[in-house]
Amino acid sequence: FLQYCLSGHPTLPCNVLKFKSTTIMLDCGLDMTSTLNFLPLPLVQSPRLSKLPGWVLKDGSTFLDKELKECSGHVFVDSVPEFCLPETELLDLSTVDVILISNYHCMMALPYITEYTGFTGTVYATEPTVQIGRLLMEELVNSIERVPKAQSASMWKNKEVQRLLPAPLKDAVEVSMWRKCYTMPEVNAALSKIQLVGYSQKIELFGAVQVTPLSSGYALGSSNWIIQSHYEKVSYVSGSSLLTTHPQPMDQASLKNSDVLILTGLTQIPTANPDGMVGEFCSNLAMTVRNGGNVLVPCYPSGVIYDLLECLYQYIDSAGLSNVPFYFISPVANSSLEFSQIFAEWLCHNKQTKVYLPEPPFPHAELIQTNKLKHYPSIHGDFSNDFKQPCVVFTGHPSLRFGDVVHFMELWGKSSLNTVIFTEPDFSYLDALAPYQPLAMKCVYCPIDTRLNFIQVSKLLKEVQPLHVVCPEQYTQPPPTQSHRTDLMIECQPPAVSYRRAEVLTLPYKRRYEKIEIMPDLADSLVPLEIKPGISLATVSAVLHTKDNKHVLQLPPKPPQPPASKKRKRVSDDVPECKSLKPLLSGSIPVEQFVQTLEKHGFSDVKVEDTAKGHIVLLQEAETLIQLEEDSTHIICDNDEPLRVKLRDLVLKFLQKF
Amino acid sequence: MPEIKVTPLGAGQDVGRSCILVSIAGKNVMLDCGMHMGYNDDRRFPDFSYITQNGRLTDFLDCVIISHFHLDHCGALPYFSEMVGYDGPIYMTHPTKAICPILLEDYRKITVDKKGETNFFTSQMIKDCMKKVVAVHLHQTVQVDEELEIKAYYAGHVLGAAMFQIKVGCESVVYTGDYNMTPDRHLGAAWIDKCRPDLLISESTYATTIRDSKRCRERDFLKKVHETVERGGKVLIPVFALGRAQELCILLETFWERMNLKAPIYFSTGLTEKANHYYKLFITWTNQKIRKTFVQRNMFEFKHIKAFDRAFADNPGPMVVFATPGMLHAGQSLQIFRKWAGNEKNMVIMPGYCVQGTVGHKILSGQRKLEMEGRQILEVKMQVEYMSFSAHADAKGIMQLIRQAEPRNVLLVHGEAKKMEFLKQKIEQEFHVSCFMPANGETTTILTNPCIPVDISLGLLKRETAIGPVPDAKKPKLMHGTLLMKDNSFQLVSPEQALKELGLAEHQLRFTCRVHIQDPRKEHETVLRVYNHLKGILKDYSVQHLPDGSITVESILIQATAHSEDQGTKVLLVSWTYQDEELGSYLTSLLKKGLPQST
Numbered sequence A: 001f002l003q004y005c006l007s008g009h010p011t012l013p014c015n016v017l018k019f020k021s022t023t024i025m026l027d028c029g030l031d032m033t034s035t036l037n038f039l040p041l042p043l044v045q046s047p048r049l050s051k052l053p054g055w056v057l058k059d060g061s062t063f064l065d066k067e068l069k070e071c072s073g074h075v076f077v078d079s080v081p082e083f084c085l086p087e088t089e090l091l092d093l094s095t096v097d098v099i100l101i102s103n104y105h106c107m108m109a110l111p112y113i114t115e116y117t118g119f120t121g122t123v124y125a126t127e128p129t130v131q132i133g134r135l136l137m138e139e140l141v142n143s144i145e146r147v148p149k150a151q152s153a154s155m156w157k158n159k160e161v162q163r164l165l166p167a168p169l170k171d172a173v174e175v176s177m178w179r180k181c182y183t184m185p186e187v188n189a190a191l192s193k194i195q196l197v198g199y200s201q202k203i204e205l206f207g208a209v210q211v212t213p214l215s216s217g218y219a220l221g222s223s224n225w226i227i228q229s230h231y232e233k234v235s236y237v238s239g240s241s242l243l244t245t246h247p248q249p250m251d252q253a254s255l256k257n258s259d260v261l262i263l264t265g266l267t268q269i270p271t272a273n274p275d276g277m278v279g280e281f282c283s284n285l286a287m288t289v290r291n292g293g294n295v296l297v298p299c300y301p302s303g304v305i306y307d308l309l310e311c312l313y314q315y316i317d318s319a320g321l322s323n324v325p326f327y328f329i330s331p332v333a334n335s336s337l338e339f340s341q342i343f344a345e346w347l348c349h350n351k352q353t354k355v356y357l358p359e360p361p362f363p364h365a366e367l368i369q370t371n372k373l374k375h376y377p378s379i380h381g382d383f384s385n386d387f388k389q390p391c392v393v394f395t396g397h398p399s400l401r402f403g404d405v406v407h408f409m410e411l412w413g414k415s416s417l418n419t420v421i422f423t424e425p426d427f428s429y430l431d432a433l434a435p436y437q438p439l440a441m442k443c444v445y446c447p448i449d450t451r452l453n454f455i456q457v458s459k460l461l462k463e464v465q466p467l468h469v470v471c472p473e474q475y476t477q478p479p480p481t482q483s484h485r486t487d488l489m490i491e492c493q494p495p496a497v498s499y500r501r502a503e504v505l506t507l508p509y510k511r512r513y514e515k516i517e518i519m520p521d522l523a524d525s526l527v528p529l530e531i532k533p534g535i536s537l538a539t540v541s542a543v544l545h546t547k548d549n550k551h552v553l554q555l556p557p558k559p560p561q562p563p564a565s566k567k568r569k570r571v572s573d574d575v576p577e578c579k580s581l582k583p584l585l586s587g588s589i590p591v592e593q594f595v596q597t598l599e600k601h602g603f604s605d606v607k608v609e610d611t612a613k614g615h616i617v618l619l620q621e622a623e624t625l626i627q628l629e630e631d632s633t634h635i636i637c638d639n640d641e642p643l644r645v646k647l648r649d650l651v652l653k654f655l656q657k658f
Numbered sequence B: 001m002p003e004i005k006v007t008p009l010g011a012g013q014d015v016g017r018s019c020i021l022v023s024i025a026g027k028n029v030m031l032d033c034g035m036h037m038g039y040n041d042d043r044r045f046p047d048f049s050y051i052t053q054n055g056r057l058t059d060f061l062d063c064v065i066i067s068h069f070h071l072d073h074c075g076a077l078p079y080f081s082e083m084v085g086y087d088g089p090i091y092m093t094h095p096t097k098a099i100c101p102i103l104l105e106d107y108r109k110i111t112v113d114k115k116g117e118t119n120f121f122t123s124q125m126i127k128d129c130m131k132k133v134v135a136v137h138l139h140q141t142v143q144v145d146e147e148l149e150i151k152a153y154y155a156g157h158v159l160g161a162a163m164f165q166i167k168v169g170c171e172s173v174v175y176t177g178d179y180n181m182t183p184d185r186h187l188g189a190a191w192i193d194k195c196r197p198d199l200l201i202s203e204s205t206y207a208t209t210i211r212d213s214k215r216c217r218e219r220d221f222l223k224k225v226h227e228t229v230e231r232g233g234k235v236l237i238p239v240f241a242l243g244r245a246q247e248l249c250i251l252l253e254t255f256w257e258r259m260n261l262k263a264p265i266y267f268s269t270g271l272t273e274k275a276n277h278y279y280k281l282f283i284t285w286t287n288q289k290i291r292k293t294f295v296q297r298n299m300f301e302f303k304h305i306k307a308f309d310r311a312f313a314d315n316p317g318p319m320v321v322f323a324t325p326g327m328l329h330a331g332q333s334l335q336i337f338r339k340w341a342g343n344e345k346n347m348v349i350m351p352g353y354c355v356q357g358t359v360g361h362k363i364l365s366g367q368r369k370l371e372m373e374g375r376q377i378l379e380v381k382m383q384v385e386y387m388s389f390s391a392h393a394d395a396k397g398i399m400q401l402i403r404q405a406e407p408r409n410v411l412l413v414h415g416e417a418k419k420m421e422f423l424k425q426k427i428e429q430e431f432h433v434s435c436f437m438p439a440n441g442e443t444t445t446i447l448t449n450p451c452i453p454v455d456i457s458l459g460l461l462k463r464e465t466a467i468g469p470v471p472d473a474k475k476p477k478l479m480h481g482t483l484l485m486k487d488n489s490f491q492l493v494s495p496e497q498a499l500k501e502l503g504l505a506e507h508q509l510r511f512t513c514r515v516h517i518q519d520p521r522k523e524h525e526t527v528l529r530v531y532n533h534l535k536g537i538l539k540d541y542s543v544q545h546l547p548d549g550s551i552t553v554e555s556i557l558i559q560a561t562a563h564s565e566d567q568g569t570k571v572l573l574v575s576w577t578y579q580d581e582e583l584g585s586y587l588t589s590l591l592k593k594g595l596p597q598s599t
Helices: A033-037 A110-116 A127-145 A184-191 A274-290 A304-315 A333-340 A349-355 A364-369 A382-386 A405-412 A429-436 A454-464 A520-525 A591-600 A641-652 B077-085 B094-114 B123-131 B214-230 B244-259 B271-281 B288-293 B310-314 B331-340 B359-364 B395-405 B417-431 B458-466 B495-502 B523-537 B578-592
Strands: A002-005 A015-019 A022-026 A068-071 A074-077 A098-100 A122-126 A194-197 A203-205 A209-215 A223-228 A233-238 A260-264 A295-298 A326-329 A373-376 A392-395 A419-422 A442-445 A468-472 A497-499 A503-506 A513-518 A529-532 A535-547 A550-554 A606-610 A614-619 A624-629 A632-638 B003-010 B019-024 B027-031 B063-065 B090-093 B133-136 B141-143 B148-154 B162-168 B171-175 B199-203 B234-238 B265-267 B305-307 B319-323 B347-350 B369-371 B377-379 B383-386 B409-413 B434-436 B444-447 B452-457 B477-486 B489-493 B508-518 B543-545 B551-553 B556-562 B569-577
Touching: A022 A209, A033 A429, A074 A429, A098 A110, A098 A209, A110 A184, A122 A127, A122 A209, A127 A184, A127 A194, A127 A333, A260 A454, A274 A295, A274 A304, A274 A419, A274 A442, A295 A405, A304 A326, A304 A364, A326 A333, A333 A364, A333 A373, A349 B094, A364 A373, A373 A382, A392 A405, A419 A429, A429 A442, A497 A503, A513 A520, A513 A535, A513 B458, A520 A550, A535 B495, A591 A606, A591 A614, A591 A641, A624 A641, A632 A641, A641 B508, A641 B578, B003 B171, B003 B199, B019 B162, B019 B171, B027 B148, B027 B162, B063 B077, B063 B148, B077 B094, B077 B123, B090 B094, B090 B162, B094 B123, B094 B133, B094 B271, B123 B133, B199 B395, B214 B234, B214 B244, B214 B319, B214 B347, B234 B331, B244 B265, B244 B271, B244 B305, B244 B319, B310 B319, B310 B331, B319 B331, B347 B359, B359 B369, B359 B383, B395 B417, B409 B417, B409 B444, B417 B434, B434 B444, B452 B458, B458 B489, B477 B495, B489 B495, B508 B578, B523 B543, B523 B551, B523 B556, B523 B569, B523 B578, B556 B578, B569 B578
Parallel strands: A022 A098, A098 A122, A122 A194, A233 A260, A260 A468, A295 A392, A295 A419, A326 A373, A326 A392, A419 A442, A468 A497, A513 A550, A632 B508, B027 B063, B063 B090, B090 B133, B171 B199, B199 B409, B234 B319, B234 B347, B265 B305, B265 B319, B347 B383, B409 B434, B452 B489
Antiparallel strands: A002 A015, A002 A503, A015 A022, A068 A074, A203 A209, A209 A223, A223 A233, A513 B452, A529 A535, A535 A550, A535 B477, A606 A614, A614 A624, A624 A632, B003 B019, B003 B444, B019 B027, B141 B148, B148 B162, B162 B171, B369 B377, B477 B489, B508 B569, B543 B551, B551 B556, B556 B569
């Protein structure tokens, strides 16, 4: 089968499989790192940003100074931020039958696919994935739409112009494909095409393929997928975790016996230990607050934030932070906190047990109750009245290009008392900070990425033993910045098949069998014959019905009884209608027994002659000759049908039918 | 012929003590493990000695499935697993797993602490029992062992209620537990796909009832409560802590708000708030409307409904009290009932089904003088109203579910024999399937006709789908193959492959027939005439005249030679293999009739 690779981002994959006449898209991640090339969208007019100088070419040309601005030696596009979509030209996306989503981070391109490509299929995802995915999209749309930008830059995208720009703009790929954010109606339309599924639910696609989501341990409702027919099994592993955080543990056992294992979504920070990072996060936070500074945590509204809040819940009293307010600001903050409490069935065992008591699974319920954690839809409104410093603010977006975080960067960036702590691993923190330079604020980088690291991957592969591994090319070589770390790549036998954006792979596998069902009445009619000890066989002549890719064998209809010879029919009426195949024969005919049989059946003048390869049996009166050899019998006779049939049946008695 | 056997140990032509044994393809499954509210003796639990007299239950049962948390479906579970002894898996949904132990503990307290019974299961036993429970998701396929799999569907009866499909190979049974086909104020409607089970085991509580519209019943209920409160009376609504109670609370809460009523509404026992909390945490199991709006407004946070204190029962003035249990057979509801029964201004509304033997059943059947404990006679003057709010499917709903699932057989449990009989006839008439209604201890055997899955070689399948004189997709195709049976594997391969796999050579059987034809012409002319003749008749076959002077019809070879003695006779040698037997035989008889007169 074929794999079309539409995304080059290893943690935001988008692949299409052609498998047994079905076309299956695996995830549709949206690469948002493109937004780092744009200027931040401030919620409140920022004098600093609006005064940035236009960029001037080396030769002094200024025709781009409206579109491009310079800040501390970096050049940014002054326009509505745009995203890098999955490849849409590699194959006709309207032919995609289903889309399987593995987690809420990997569905952010969904509206672009379902609303712009003529897609008419079904999307499958778990309920938490859909609900939290909706929140992420809502936040994204909201934070971009509420800062209308008059300008939409496009001149810089011209290939001739782009060539002249400084890095990284010069090297940005497929800028012509970059798109503005979708709208809420598009999000709703896309989400309405999703069908909810549960872990270990077997979903039949057109009778040919079965897909099953399995817990992947990475996020609420996150899943890996098994795509299988009766004889081949493809495992799609995307964003999995073996650490004990809040989600249900990863189901590894079900990945066994895969012909092909597609491996994406490994940790982006293979050298950082998430536990250590959480510890550092807490201590940096405490130190800043104790010194009277504020802490800014750019984050997504769901996911790691739940774990961070849980850590802080245990930490704040002992660290003497009980009186420091924690603010969670996002248009979906309330929904995210509420939703996290109702997905008990998708949580780890400990959290599930709490629900049985019944208590909310996450302790942030208590933080809210005791007023230690407050949430607001935005910095406007209630927040401005309640706002007290020093404080800790969780808000998005982690790219620092839009959302309420832009406001806090502008507000707190000038003071070295404050700290911004990066926990989300999706964006390079240096690139994220670039348009805010020069910055007095302290920056701490504590990326928390709970996805599989290379040690865990090699253990996993040993455990589940797939025949072939397919992965993004980034995983088959050490990271470019640490080329000596050969431990930071996938090692397996046979070597992993790697892919890159816009590539089409033919995956290695060979199928020899298919499932078919024998109807009970046909089964009853079969006559098994033991050929060798323990091996029986039966010849089957049956009618094959194929419907919805399922094959069934039924008894052939009884031939209609010929009407008792009324009229002489025309010869041509007798032409045998279908070529009803006779079975193959095997065995050999012992000449003496054969002759005895002939004599028993009234042939009195049997004569046997030896030949080089066997014998010739002569029936003199009937002018008939039977050549017997090891693997063949030839009956040569006059046109005497009753005689021929009689001889035929005597010969057949000695042979086995296949 | 394979068969499925079903034996109810409880709920056979009865309501209460649901417990049904199913044997399917060598696997034994127990569906529900309930208690009977109508009995206080041995009969309250199923008779597990039916399964085995002296062996361990674990050896005889592959798994136990609990459909929902009502005690008549799970009340005997700790007794079964801890006192009789069962260590195998017990399956239920997450909400059932959460709520079930609380109701069991409640039940234990009433039985042991209040009635002073000994030899009953303990709190520790409930805990130990629950450790054996495996929680399942909706639609998750749970592999109990290599062959046996189960799958839960939404049943809508109470929070977490599920229907279960039990499947081994091609054979399957669906057990509905209790279900509701119409969404109510807090739950959605039961749903199942067209899974075509060999047997559907359905509850039939309301086998003969077609209930009027939900709205009417709700209006009626509100009117009666309102009137009683207006004239200063007290309203007692006996309920089970979870289920109908929440639906009626939502109903009264919104009504009180709309009408701006002041009379207090109470909910008895400390379970209330806890119960509502379960609904909040398992909100994904409620209906769509509640799920959609829960972030803005959680329907299970009530403003008007407060916790009840025993002392409130003697307060003057109107009030509405929800009290447990629902059938007035014990506990707080019965206490309040005894206090209020003497006043005709008061009213008791029974919102659900009452099992025979309970006080609830007695007053509903018109009894107004009740003998209580200690030979005391209680005269009931308060108004007694019955409102069917229990969330069971009515006759229409049961038929609808059968239509959805398309079972080959139906078996009715959890209902009264007379009503079942009526429904059974209706089902047999409308769906032309057999319908059974065994009594407790009676075994029903259903013959199944499972198909046999085998592996077919792709080569054979492709060959067979490719050939055929007219490629007609709709026309069934005849296929020839050899079924190889080794150990437990079945492989259907082409005869050639079968020979090869067994290391055998093919034996070719060939016939050559001499056919004499009167034709004085030259040999090659005779051949040409034969060729034209065959070509004319065998239109669908490939007939060829080869350069060496022979004719082929498909793979049959025809050669002509002159007769050694008679020049006017030609001898046609027709040669074919056994695989072409029919065509070869036909050709010889055709040629024997001679050639048509040349024109």
